[in-house]
Amino acid sequence: MxxxxxxxxxxxxxxxxxxxxxxxxxxxxxxxxxxxxxxxxxxxxxxxxxxxxxxxxxxxxxxxxxxxxxxxxxxxxxxxxGIFPKRTNGDEERYPHRIGNYSKGLPHNELGEVDPNAYDAMLRALATGRFEDFEALPLGGRLKLTNPLGGLTYDLVGPDAAAVRLGTPPALASPEAAAQVAELYWMALCRDIPFTDYASDPTIAAAIEDLKRYSGYLGPKPITPQTIFRMDSPGVLEGPMVSQFLLRPWTYDGIPIEPRLQVPLPVTTGEGIDFLTSYDEWLAAQRGFPEGTAITPPRMDPVLRYIHDLRSLGQNAGVDLHYTPYLRAALILLSLGDAALSDRNPYKASRTQSGFASFGPSHLLQLLGCLTRLSHHGFYGKWYIHRYLRPDAFGGRVHNRRRGAADYPIHPELLESPVLERIQAYNELVNKRRGLNDGQGSFLLPVMMPIGSPTDPSHPGGHGYTAGSRSALLKAWFKEDFVIPNPVKPNRDGTGLEPYVPGVDGPPLTVAGELNKLAHNTAMGRDAYGIHYRNDDLDGFRLGEDVLIRFLQEERPTYPESVFQGFAFTRLDGTLVEL
CATH class of the missing domain: 1.10.287 (Helix Hairpins)
Incomplete structure (x- = not known):
């Protein structure tokens, strides 16, 4: 392909x-x-x-x-x-009933399989790129598709959306797909476990033992309480799960902001709920919630909390605007003074000048904003290359296979996993609490988003390419090995912060490590939310970094500062880049 x-x-x-x-x-x-x-x-x-x-x-x-x-x-x-090669995983051609591809919002049968005529109409609209052809699509409910034409937007800065490399998501029947869906099931079961309890919690221990079985597992190894649900990037496996840039107070236009947020009530220890745990609600979500079906709001905790567990991490990633965590990080880093700037900044050692419109705060924030155009590259991959199914749809395939309603080619490593029995019991708890499914459980993936997932395909992850590009820019702008002063960690219930003591709690926390951790928190936070996979994040990281590199290469000749030696940063995979 x-x-x-x-x-x-x-x-x-x-x-x-x-x-x-x-x-x-x-x-x-x-x-x-x-x-x-x-x-x-x-x-x-x-x-x-x-x-x-x-x-x-x-x-x-x-x-x-x-x-x-x-x-x-x-x-x-x-x-x-030229145009970088892009290859699909072949599922769209392999399965005539499109069980491996995104189809949410279109008409579906009782198995949650898309109406073939509707899917073909979507393919024709994607082929023509005509607004009118999308307007003629038959929808199954009230939800609208999210911006399929966004991927065809041309950019006058940086590479074209079709001209960058993009990884290939795992096929439906692959061991890699089984592993990343199993990880999402375990993340759902572990949402309400405080990060402080990971070393002693029995559910975390069970998740570690199960995930070790998967031949296609892409997370850090060995899997331990310190590495589970993290990414193998420099600094991410060290210290607290949560980046300092999501914990430290910051100032916006002189207004001090405490980074606590409102989080849904916990399921396992409170009166909270998750969504799509009953088959009727799951099917309504795939159809786009037809008239007469309800979209239920979450039950929110009245106490504001710092990010301290997967539920609060997921909620943070569910309500941010992609750009905002990196704006926050930039403002925090700028507040640390010139010592935190990269030594390559031409004004850092200047005797007579300081940066502003170039190599100063205005320049940095302008570049951060310009990277919003990466949605064009991401949506090109989502709609025009992969059309990859979202995790909630994959959970429906698992459910129907386990119930014997369909013979889907799910890898046996997932079908034989003990996580499914635990999920059935978890969903039974939620369904009884909500009065759904006659109080019976299911093998569906419990998600935090009331509609199940956004109405665009899954791969690559939007928070992934946002994280890859903006964390890289901030690493290029600031000194990667600068040690974050006065680090903190959340207490057990997220109601307060405690000092993080380097040398006692772990190693010193650096700018690069905490920016990498921020990328992990925002991207994998979407996984904890139930709407993306690990591979969406990893390929999103690479896409974002690649576009930033080409963007900065294009910017470089425009700078009048003759002493500037070019940008440098370390990618999330540990590779050094010098421009």
Whole structure:
């Protein structure tokens, strides 16, 4: 399914039409020059009408030409890179009833399998890229699809959405898929266990023993109370589960903010609830909640709490706006003063100047905001490449297989796992509390989001590519080995913070380690919420970092600071990048 360069046969019709129109409008000479790697328009053809005898006019003329050259060269560089191969896992072709692909919001039968005509209509709309064709789609309920056209947006800064690499999610029947769904089941069962109790809690111990069995497990090894539900990135396995940037107070426009949040009540120790634990509610969610079906709100704890367990970690990732945790981290890091800045910042050692519009706070926040465009790259992968099913849909496949309603090819490592019996008992507790399913359990995945999952495909994870790009930018901007002063950790119930003592509680906590941990907290927080998989996060990280690298490479020639030696940062996989 992959290709190194997109041929006309491989482009979707909208892309083919728009690109033919663009290239056709250039003229043969310009097109030949572009293909040869030369500028399609010579500087001498610019119409310079200003008076060249005035120094300020001459300077403006020079900048006008140079600005044009920079933009043209950036576009040419991206054009010459071509299109990175993208390969699907083959499930869409493998299963005519589309059991391995996203279809939420369309009409579904009683097994939660999409109506084939509706799915084909969605594929046709994706192929044409026409707004009107999406408007004609048959929906199964009240929920709308989330921005399928967003992936076709063109960017005038950085790489095009179709021109970056994207990993392939595991196939439905694979051991990797079994392992990551088992991890989500265990995360659901462990949502209400305080992080402080992981070393002694029997459910955590059972999760560790079960996850060790999976041949496709992608998490850190060995699996211990300190490593379970974490990622193997520098600093993430050290110290508290939660990043300092989610625990420390911060100031926004002079307003002090305590980072406590309202969290749903716990299920196992309180009166809380989860969602999609009954088959009727699960099926309604797949159909987009038809008229007459209810979307139930969560039951919220009136006490504000710091992040101290998976439920609060999931809630934080469920209510943030992708960008906001990294804005918070940037403001905290800026408050630490020049000592926390990267030594590559040209103004850090300057005797006479300080940065602002370049290499200062304004520049950093502008770059953070620009990275919002990564949603174009992510949504291209979601809608136009993989159309990967969400975890709640996968849970329905497991449920129907275990009940004998369908013979889905779920890997036996999952079907034989003790986690499923525990999930059935957990869902029975929730269903009795909610008066659903005649008080009976199920093998469905309990999720924290009332509608089950967002109405866009799962891969790559939005919080993953947000985390990859913005954590990398902040590592490039600040000194990675700078030690965070006065670190803290949440107490057992999240009502307060306690000092984290380096050397006693663990090693010193550094900027890079805590930014990596922030990436983990925001991305895997969505897993704890029940709406993404570990692989969504990992591939999202790589996508975000790759786009940032190309974005900064394009930015580099625009800086007037001749002493600047380029950015450098360590990727989440531990690889050093120097630009």
């Amino acid at each position: 992959g290709h190194a360069q997109a041929t006309p046969e491989e482009m979707n019709p909208q892309e083919l039409t728009s690109r033919r129109g663009f290239l056709g409008g250039m003229g043969s000479a310009a097109l030949a020059a572009l293909a040869a790697g030369a500028p399609p328009v010579d500087d001498s053809s610019l119409d310079l009408l200003e008076d060249p005898t005035r120094p300020e006019t001459r300077r403006a003329q020079i900048r006008r030409i140079r600005s044009y050259q920079l933009r043209q060269q950036a576009a040419l560089n991206e054009f010459k890179r």
